Amino acid sequence: xxxxxxxxxxxxxxxxxxxxxxxxxxxxxxxxxxxxxxxxxxxxxxxxxxxxxxxxxxxxxxxxxxxxxxxxxxxxxxxxxxxxxxxxxxxxxxxxxxxxxxxxxxxxxxxxxxxxxxxxxxxxxxxxxxxxxxxxxxxxxxxxxxxxxxxxxxxxxxxxxxxxxxxxxxxxxxxxxxxxxxxxxxxxxxxxxxxxxxxxxxxxxxxxxxxxxxxxxxxxxxxxxxxxxxxxxxxxxxxxxxxxxxxxxxxxxxxxxxxxxxxxxxxxxxxxxxxxxxxxxxxxxxxxxxxxxxxxxxxxxxxxxxxxxxxxxxxxxxxxxxxxxxxxxxxxxxxxxxxxxxxxxxxxxxxxxxxxxxxxxxxxxxxxxxxxxxxxxxxxxxxxxxxxxxxxxxxxxxxxxxxxxxxxxxxxxxxxxxxxxxxxxxxxxxxxxxxxxxxxxxxxxxxxxxxxxxxxxxxxxxxxxxxxxxxxxxxxxxxxxxxxxxxxxxxxxxxxxxxxxxxxxxxxxxxxxxxxxxxxxxxxxxxxxxxxxxxxxxxxxxxxxxxxxxxxxxxxxxxxxxxxxxxxxxxxxxxxxxxxxxxxxxxxxxxxxxxxxxxxxxxxxxxxxxx
Amino acid sequence: xxxxxxxxxxxxxxxxxxxxxxxxxxxxxxxxxxxxxxxxxxxxxxxxxxxxxxxxxxxxxxxxxxxxxxxxxxxxxxxxxxxxxxxxxxxxxxxxxxxxxxxxxxxxxxxxxxxxxxxxxxxxxxxxxxxxxxxxxxxxxxxxxxxxxxxxxxxxxxxxxxxxxxxxxxxxxxxxxxxxxxxxxxxxxxxxxxxxxxxxxxxxxxxxxxxxxxxxxxxxxxxxxxxxxxxxxxxxxxxxxxxxxxxxxxxxxxxxxxxxxxxxxxxxxxxxxxxxxxxxxxxxxxxxx
Numbered sequence: 001x002x003x004x005x006x007x008x009x010x011x012x013x014x015x016x017x018x019x020x021x022x023x024x025x026x027x028x029x030x031x032x033x034x035x036x037x038x039x040x041x042x043x044x045x046x047x048x049x050x051x052x053x054x055x056x057x058x059x060x061x062x063x064x065x066x067x068x069x070x071x072x073x074x075x076x077x078x079x080x081x082x083x084x085x086x087x088x089x090x091x092x093x094x095x096x097x098x099x100x101x102x103x104x105x106x107x108x109x110x111x112x113x114x115x116x117x118x119x120x121x122x123x124x125x126x127x128x129x130x131x132x133x134x135x136x137x138x139x140x141x142x143x144x145x146x147x148x149x150x151x152x153x154x155x156x157x158x159x160x161x162x163x164x165x166x167x168x169x170x171x172x173x174x175x176x177x178x179x180x181x182x183x184x185x186x187x188x189x190x191x192x193x194x195x196x197x198x199x200x201x202x203x204x205x206x207x208x209x210x211x212x213x214x215x216x217x218x219x220x221x222x223x224x225x226x227x228x229x230x231x232x233x234x235x236x237x238x239x240x241x242x243x244x245x246x247x248x249x250x251x252x253x254x255x256x257x258x259x260x261x262x263x264x265x266x267x268x269x270x271x272x273x274x275x276x277x278x279x280x281x282x283x284x285x286x287x288x289x290x291x292x293x294x295x296x297x298x299x300x301x302x303x304x305x306x307x308x309x310x311x312x313x314x315x316x317x318x319x320x321x322x323x324x325x326x327x328x329x330x331x332x333x334x335x336x337x338x339x340x341x342x343x344x345x346x347x348x349x350x351x352x353x354x355x356x357x358x359x360x361x362x363x364x365x366x367x368x369x370x371x372x373x374x375x376x377x378x379x380x381x382x383x384x385x386x387x388x389x390x391x392x393x394x395x396x397x398x399x400x401x402x403x404x405x406x407x408x409x410x411x412x413x414x415x416x417x418x419x420x421x422x423x424x425x426x427x428x429x430x431x432x433x434x435x436x437x438x439x440x441x442x443x444x445x446x447x448x449x450x451x452x453x454x455x456x457x458x459x460x461x462x463x464x465x466x467x468x469x470x471x472x473x474x475x476x477x478x479x480x481x482x483x484x485x486x487x488x489x490x491x492x493x494x495x496x497x498x499x500x501x502x503x504x505x506x507x508x509x510x511x512x513x514x515x516x517x518x519x520x521x522x523x524x525x526x527x528x529x530x531x532x533x534x535x536x537x538x539x540x541x542x543x544x545x546x547x548x549x550x551x552x553x554x555x556x557x558x559x560x561x562x563x564x565x566x567x568x569x570x571x572x573x574x575x576x577x578x579x580x581x582x583x584x585x586x587x588x589x590x591x592x593x594x595x596x597x598x599x600x601x602x603x604x605x606x607x608x609x610x611x
Numbered sequence: 612x613x614x615x616x617x618x619x620x621x622x623x624x625x626x627x628x629x630x631x632x633x634x635x636x637x638x639x640x641x642x643x644x645x646x647x648x649x650x651x652x653x654x655x656x657x658x659x660x661x662x663x664x665x666x667x668x669x670x671x672x673x674x675x676x677x678x679x680x681x682x683x684x685x686x687x688x689x690x691x692x693x694x695x696x697x698x699x700x701x702x703x704x705x706x707x708x709x710x711x712x713x714x715x716x717x718x719x720x721x722x723x724x725x726x727x728x729x730x731x732x733x734x735x736x737x738x739x740x741x742x743x744x745x746x747x748x749x750x751x752x753x754x755x756x757x758x759x760x761x762x763x764x765x766x767x768x769x770x771x772x773x774x775x776x777x778x779x780x781x782x783x784x785x786x787x788x789x790x791x792x793x794x795x796x797x798x799x800x801x802x803x804x805x806x807x808x809x810x811x812x813x814x815x816x817x818x819x820x821x822x823x824x825x826x827x828x829x830x831x832x833x834x835x836x837x838x839x840x841x842x843x844x845x846x847x848x849x850x851x852x853x854x855x856x857x858x859x860x861x862x863x864x865x866x867x868x869x870x871x872x873x874x875x876x877x878x879x880x881x882x883x884x885x886x887x888x889x890x891x892x893x894x895x896x897x898x899x900x
Contacts, residue, residue, distance in 0.1 A: 058843055086848045094843045100787065101836035104780060106759040110856055115844035117853040126855055148786075162844060410797045431803065439801040445829050446791070447798040449821035463803030492828065506802070 004036040005076070007169060007204045008057065012071035015052050015061060021068055026052045027229035030071075032221075036169075039196060039205040039218060043253045044225030044232075045525040046496040050208050052229070054172045056080070057206075059088030075170070090119070093163030096174040097523060099155035108150070108158050109143045115166040133161045136198070137191055152396050153184025157191055164201065172206045177214070178522050181396045181551045185214070193218055210526045213256035213554070213589075217281045224251040241278045252526050257308045257554065257590060258285050264303045265296070282589055289596060294604045301597050308590040311537055311558050358422075359514065359545050360384040360407060365416035367402055367570075376402040378570045379416070383577070384547070386513075389540045391556035392549035394566035394573070400549040401442075403566065404516045407547065408439045435464050438507030440517040444499035445492075447506070453479060453494075454487040456502060460510045470509060478505040481535070497528030504535060515539065517548040521555070533559055557582050557590065628757050631678040634863070635751070640761040641768070642864040642871075647752055649875040654744050656882050659890075660733070663740035670747050677755050684750075691746050695739050702735035703727060758782050764858040772852055780837060788830055795825045 014028040027049035034040055044050050055061045056073050063085045073080045080088065096102060105111045109130060116126045134140045137157055147155060156176055163171060173192075177185045195201060196218050207215055219237055226232040233240060233251050240248050245263050249255050259278050262285065266278070279285045292300065361384065367377040376399040384390060392400050405411040407418065409425055418425040420433060441447050450456040457478055461467050479487055482494065482501045491502055500520065507515065515536070521529050537559055540546050547564075550556060556563065563581035565573040574581065582591050630636075635643065650670075657663065674684050704725075716732065719725035762782070766775045799805055805818055841847075880886050 060839065060842070064842065086845055089843050089845050092843075094839070096836060096840065098833075098836065101833050102840040103783065104776070104837070104841060106779075106783075113855045114846075117855060118845040118848060120849050120851070120853055123853060123855060126853065159840075166844065405797065408801055410800055434801065434803050437801070439798070441794060441798050443794070443829055445832070446794050446825060447802070448828075449799065449825055459804070460802040 004038075006033050007036050007038075007076060008034040009074045009077075010053070010056075010071070011074065013053075013056060013073055014068075014070040015049075015056065016068040017052075017065070018067060025068075025070075025229060027225070028070075029230055031231070032223060032234060034170075034204050034206075034221070036204060037202055038220045039207065041212065041215065041219045041222045041237075042206055042208045042225075043210045043212075043222070043251070043526075045227055045252045045527055046523075048225040048227060048252075049229035050225065051174070054094055054174065054206070054208070057088075057170060057172065058092035058094055059083070059085045086119075090166055091168055092170045092172065093166065093168040094172045094174065095156065095159050095163060095176055097176070097178045099152055099159060099179065102159045103147050103155060106146060107143075108139065108145050108147060111147060111158050112143075112162045112165050115162055119166065129165045133165050136194075136200070137161050137164075151184050151187075152180045153187040156180065156184070156188050160188075160191070164195075167201075168203070170204045170206065172208070174208045175523070176207070177209070177211075179396075181394075182553070183395060185551075189214055210253045211552070212253055213258065216256050216259075222248075224248075224253060226252075237280070238277065241280070245278070254526050254529075256280065258282060260307055261300070261304050261590075261593075262288070264307060265300050268299055268303065282592075285593070286596060289593075289600065292600075294601070294608070297597055297601055297604070301594070301601070304590060304594060304597070308554075309558060309594075357385050358383045359386040359388075359420070361419040361422075362407075363417045363419070365403075365406060365418065366414050367399070367406055367411060368414040375414075376570050377406065377413075377566075380566075380570075380572050381416075382564060382572065382575050384545060386545055387540065387543050388545050388547075388562060389537070389560045390545075390547045391560035391563045392547055392566070393551065393553070393556070393563060395568050396551075398566045398568050399570040400566060401518050402570075404439070404518050404547065404549060407514075408437045408516055409433055410439070431464065435466075435510060436513045438510075438512035438515045440503050440507065440515070440520050442519040442522055444496065444503050447503055448491045448499065451490055452488045453482065453485060453491055453502065456491050457506045457509050460506060464510055466510060474509075478509055481505045481508075497524060500524055500528055500532060504532070508539075512544075514545045514547070517546070517550075519549055519551075521550055521552055529555070553588055554590075557588055627753070629678070629754050630757075631755065633677045633755065635673070635677045635755045637861075637863060638867055639858060639860050639864045640756045640764045641858075642860070642868050643752055643756060644761075645868060646871050647748055649871055650748050651745060653875070653878055653882075654741055656879075658737065660736050660740065663737065663744065667740055667744050667747070670744055670751070674747060674751050677751055679751065679754055684747075687750055688743075688747065691742070695742060699735040699739050702738060703731045760858050763854070763856050766854055767858065772854075773847060776841075776846070784830075784834075787833065788826070791826050791829055792822065795822050795829075798825070 010030045010032050013030040014025045016023050016025045030053060032040075042050055042053065052061065055065065056069075057075070057080075059080065061067070062069055062080070075083070075088070075091065083091075103111060104114055112130050112133060113126050116129060121129075130143070131140075134143055137160070139154065139157060139161065142150065142154060142158075147158065150158065160171075160173075160176075176192075177188060180188060192205070192215075195203060196205060207219065209215055216237060221236050222233065222240055223231060224233040233244070233247055235244065241259055241263075245259075249260070259280060262276075262278050266276070276288065279288055289297070289300070362380050362382055365377060365380040366375060368375050380403065392403065394400050402411065406413055409418075409430060420428060420436070425433060448456060450459055454475065457475065458467065458470065461470055475487075479485060482498050482505060485494070485498070491499065494502060517536075520532060524532070533555060536546055536548070548556075548560065562576065562579040564575045565581070567573045574585075576584065582588055586592055586595065650666075654663075654666065657666075671684075675681065716727045716729055719727055762775055762779045765778075766772060796805070799818070799821065804821075877886075881888060884890070
């Protein structure tokens with residue numbers, strides 16, 4: 001690889017999106033090189049200029065956007081100024097987050113042909129390319145399908161193929177897995193891996209992503225930007241992980257749990273495996289465990305529980321409010337089996353005795369879209385206890401959003417019943433119930449209506465007629481949740497993450513008992529996600545019931561107590577009242593590792609006894 | 612996700628495409644369009660109510676031939692029918708110019724100031740049939756024509772491809788916009804707005820204004836992404852582009868167009884009194900005896 005030529009180099013690149021030179025540059029002093037076939041991970045908070053860097057590669061800067069550019073960007077050691085727009089967009093492909101925004105035509109074949117048609121290739125050539133790409137991407141059977149009948153992953157692969165057909169040299173993927181569910185995510189990553197390994201394309205990949213655990217395995221370099229659009233961290237993956245881990249961890253990315261766990265183990269123990277390189281994939285890690293002794297295994301076990309399964313903020317919370325009970329976190333009891341069983345039976349008793357504690361209950365809930373006969377939700381019966389923190393999972397299109405709408409009384413069920421504290425929802429006044437529920441929508445901008453932050457926060461209270469109850473102090477505290485912002489500022493001028501936090505403020509203001517969140521993390525950077533989930537966790541400890549739909553399993557494992565899983569056809573797949581979902585399904589790395597460690601520990605114990 | 616939405620679209624929208632196997636389904640969208648244009652011109656030219664009625668009957672039969680069931684058709688026509696009935700009533704009253712020396716058929720409730728004049732009835736019925744024919748034929752057209760095929764077929768007419776793609780993206784965006792409007796209205800409802808009926812002008816204004824702004828912002832953001840994705844795939848670099856998908860004229864189309872043209876020309880000649888055939892009696896003259 002080292003002999004490969006340099007494909008891309010940024011030299012002191014800065015850009016100001018304005019005709020005013022004095023404005024703060026969107027990115028500044030960006031310098032890096034990429035060689036042919038390398039993969040770069042680009043991360044940073046939203047608004048840090050990741051898109052600007054992408055636009056600088058594919059010709060949107062300098063040809064389509066107005067602004068000031070300093071420094072130079074070279075592709076194949078030739079400045080972008082020496083190319084024209086067409087040459088650049090042919091060489092650099094860009095796949096962005098939401099597949100639905102990028103599809104132009106109606107069928108997969110047309111979509112793949114789209115770029116080639118624009119370049120006026122002959123029909124035979126286009127057919128040839130479509131067929132070879134489809135074969136490579138394994139989508140031959142989908143070619144004649146309508147694009148809106150595909151899953152998100154298949155749509156994303158279609159767009160990827162559309163760019164690949166134009167035989168680019170550089171491919172940028174802007175959070176390609178943000179909108180995808182687990183299955184689609186694996187599908188896309190599998191194809192990306194295949195692409196990376198193939199000699200045929202010899203692509204240089206740039207992936208914008210902050211959840212690193214799935215992609216770090218096939219990446220070579222990483223660059224993390226800071227809030228001001230400057231490079232915060234830059235280097236090869238192995239170098240950064242092994243030599244600069246603390247800085248890596250403090251940057252705006254989610255460090256892969258494998259690295260995190262192993263790094264902690266390295267720094268805790270004083271034994272000789274300090275020379276080991278930190279593993280980046282699971283198989284690697286499993287191999288390493290074989291060499292650990294009994295004590296080290298136990299340390300690893302504790303570290304794993306501490307860093308990956310128990311929320312970090314528990315420590316903080318413990319200092320604040322000593323009286324928080326942790327018994328619901330099943331994993332704490334995992335090692336102490338006796339206590340676990342004891343807890344289990346006691347909690348069972350609790351459920352049997354205090355049935356009145358259920359804040360929400362659905363009985364045979366079904367929902368059918370009007371005039372269609374299509375059921376989005378079928379016979380869902382679950383019980384939600386006050387103070388639950390529930391994760392709602394299932395494939396895209398399974399009806400998670402519909403279910404949340406039903407719980408919020410935004411849709412009326414076709415059949416079945418929803419009970420709020422034992423009372424039928426139909427018999428309650430809609431104002432009374434709506435006041436008790438806060439709903440966070442997927443897109444932060446879908447729930448911003450007013451022209452100033454203050455008015456926006458007071459929107460709910462105004463409608464509920466409770467303006468008098470909100471004093472200035474309370475309002476200031478809510479605005480501080482967004483950051484130190486002027487209360488007359490227009491909400492649309494806030495950053496993407498701030499908008500999300502504004503959504504939270506505008507719900508907290510009327511103090512709802514139940515908070516429902518529909519995929520709140522999509523398109524958010526790591527810091528926002530962290531602060532969001534921390535806020536929710538604290539609110540939950542204060543007694544609020546929270547139901548969150550997400551496909552970020554690692555977050556759910558860490559923070560939620562129970563999981564509701566819905567099938568593709570809208571029926572209930574699994575709901576464990578005791579919150580043992582992850583323990584039962586074993587589909588997450590940390591849990592599998594825990595099992596392995598436990599097994600090893602048992603073996604060692606037995607061996608020790610024999611000796 | 613996809614399948615659900617697609618099916619939804621079909622059932623829900625008045626002008627959505629229903630796949631089918633009728634002859635009309637198999638025709639090229641352009642030949643059908645030509646038929647639609649001819650029909651419109653004829654409808655604008657004729658003035659005999661009986662003629663209108665017979666054309667409507669033909670269109671109605673065509674709808675049945677295309678596999679649109681009677682029940683479905685009535686459901687689709689219900690809304691326009693209600694409006695038309697109201698308009699007929701209003702037409703009859705307000706078109707009755709009092710000073711005109713026009714024959715009064717009878718007085719409603721025997722009241723002097725409520726004359727039902729012949730000309731007013733004539734105009735009302737004419738408008739009724741005209742709208743009904745055009746509306747039904749458009750429903751037939753859109754129900755039997757895949758929008759995809761329509762876009763691809765107009766691309767072959769040497770219309771600049773930028774306009775065709777504007778249309779294509781527009782069609783793609785219809786469900787997206789609808790979903791966005793729905794989400795925004797639910798977001799308003801979730802925070803207590805619109806739970807009770809908006810009863811003041813200010814409330815209605817707020818409802819519409821807030822919904823519009825929030826929807827527009829997110830749609831514009833999406834449109835921007837779409838534009839970037841198109842530009843990245845070299846859209847608009849050359850004045851022409853290759854078109855892989857071709858919608859061709861088949862023998863059936865040529866036959867159909869031939870028949871359409873013959874009928875159209877024949878009807879024109881007839882309507883302009885160029886044939887020896889007697890004119891269709893206009894309903895207006897029917898009661899003049």
